[in-house]
Amino acid sequence: MTRTYIIDQEQKPTEEQLQEVFAAGKQPIVFDEDSPELSPAMYKAFKSSVIQRNRKKNA
Numbered sequence: 001m002t003r004t005y006i007i008d009q010e011q012k013p014t015e016e017q018l019q020e021v022f023a024a025g026k027q028p029i030v031f032d033e034d035s036p037e038l039s040p041a042m043y044k045a046f047k048s049s050v051i052q053r054n055r056k057k058n059a
Helices: 015-026 040-058
Strands: none
Touching: none
């Protein structure tokens, strides 16, 4: 289940929110038909597109 929180820049996350984030980070990644594992070629293409996006964003 996905939870969404909107936190202002001045606002600090609560201890409960921090615990949820750390607990989620310890969970294994589960791949399924909606989110399959990327092949090495697809991973390389995705990484390349992120680099290009970041270049445009910083320019």
